[in-house]
Amino acid sequence: MSTIAERQLTPATEAAPLTGARPRSTYWPFVVPAVAVVGSVIVFPWAFTIWMSLHEWTVGGARRFAGLSNYLRLVSDERFLTSVWQTLIYTLLAVILPLIFGTLAALIFNSKVPLRGILRGVFVMPMMATPVAIALVWTMMFHPQLGVLNYLLSLVGIGPQAWVFSPSTVIPSLVLVETWQWTPLVMLIVLGGLAAIPTEPYESAAIDGANVLQRFRYITLPMIAPFLMVAVIIRTIDALKSFDIIYAITQGGPGTASETINLYLYSVAFAYYDVGYGSAIAVVFFALVIGLSLLMLHLRQRTKWTELQGGA
């Protein structure tokens, strides 16, 4: 027995069979603009980058085919390996912290606190600021002798910190800026999720005697999980490609303590003009981003599937 979908498709297929040269030639012109755009702005730059990565090529110098030597050089490049590790650490922290604080903020702003509308507006302000302006303000705040942060710490009896001026504290300090700026984004996403939760499960839970934590753990969290996944994906991509704030505050320093792949790539390509090696770094970085994105999408799908199973 045929399904509804099959029955609906059958007459159309019979009326206009999609075979023969004529339909194909009729459709092709419509595809050409999309193919041209994708080819010129996505495929060509990538093919060219891969081609460049196979050459030893410094701006102003001769170009020589180098096979995979740029990639082999990466494996033993201590600075590159450090930058990969630092990128991962930075990304991890810059995703987790805004996620935690953004969720907490969303829970607060979802309840009926006084002046909720105004406070929400104030809370999302950091998101609207220009990254370089933020970086300049935070650089001044971080200054060990003149910055306001050490002054505030001194009021509560804590000694001065070196913040971004010390290799051991630079990444957490940069993550602090990132968290300050992007917590509101997570809050907005989660707030959307909270608004979509029906009240009935909470009423049932209240009748069953569930406390606040249990209600959050067994009702709120599973129901906002798909929204959290969206926030994680957006934040991961954003943190991975973070450049402006790090560059403006530390330029990857002190030493290379806050040098992420992006910053190293920038130095190699635009300060050392080593286009071939820079391209190899770009290809590896791209592969890393693709890998992490696929993992995120897979997790997103699983979350969705679990949610559907749960709802069935």
Added chain:
Amino acid sequence: MSAVTRRTFLASTAAAAAYGLSGATPAFADVNWKKYAGTKIGVNLVKSPRGDVLQKFEKEFTDLTGIQVSSEQTPEQQQRQKAVIELNSGAPSFDVIHISYHVQKRQFEKANWLADLSGFMKNPELTDATLTESDFSQAGLLYAKNPQGQMLSLPFSVDYWMVYWNKDLFAKKGLAYPQTFEEMVKVAEALTDPKEGTYGFVARGLKNANVPVWTSFLLGYGVDPVDANGNLMTDTPEAIEAAKLYQRLLTKSAPQGVAGFNWSECQSAFLQGKVGMWLDGVGFAPPLEDPDRSRIVGKVGYGVMPKGPKAQASATFGDGIGVTSASKNKEAAYLYCQWAISKLMGARLLQAGGGVPFRQSILNDAETRKGVKMPPAWIDSVVESGKISKLGLPVIQPVTEFRDVIGIGLTNLLGGGDPATEMKKATEQFKPILERSEKA
């Protein structure tokens, strides 16, 4: 077209001289400035006080020559990238380029991006009689000429490194300005009192930016970072001693967080009156005497770099201005370059505190000196530093990598790294980069 003639221009500049911008007006007398009237040239400048002065008076150049100028200023890093990309394309959008010698000299020479100006300089129709090679300081000529002796640019502005010192803090401890490296360490440590928030010494700790601090010491040990044969000298005993000195000064006498300090953080710390000595370029002086920004106005001493165990040297950096080899208006572009480094423009630059000209005749001109806003001690120190100037960075193509690799080693010293180990490691890391660049 403008009705300004050479005569009226001379009259107007003479009037400017009456306001204190003097000592330079005769410079425009002999050249046939109008020969290329109607030509249009593009000028690519680094965003800086030098670029500001040139743009501010650009109309005067057009009035003098009839040459139309389209100039742009771009922040240093971006300007370098833009210039390299455009020059590499073979068809740059500009005829005149403002270059940082200490970073770009070798790169520009190797790629043949600059036109040879030697012939123009000998042509009396194009070049004023007062513009001679001997008027430039030795460092300026070293920078401007390629190994074949061709003049590829005109030396524009020089940056000698000197020591700014806080006279009040010195007086409180009864200390005198140090004459040697050894004395400098002792004085710095004597001035340091973390409980009071007072420190004896500050200089750049941030990677890349910190290398000139170390080369300032290295030159005092009688060694250049790369010798005349192109060999790296960065792991020699002298280099390690210079690294030890760097480590000692910046760990025992410098404020917390110095590992992340560039010149601006050093300047801020010094402006607060809590730091005894600050080693950096002469161009950073004007804010120190600005009452709106400084707590130490009138209390700053301007010291020449103390003597090292083998030599007394002031690390020197500089800008030049040249004509691109791809330009179709080389003569007109050259006239612009000549105007840019003229006595009048040099005097304006010096008097505004925007830079120090490479031309000795400007620095030594009594009338020009009268108009300088900075204290006489500053200009005396500039002149004295000029006498002991040595190139602060090696003339190699991968200068930025050199600064990064050595700079990372130096920053590691501030975290407790061993000077010998760090310098050897950095040298080992940089050696193949240098070799590759020379092969390319």
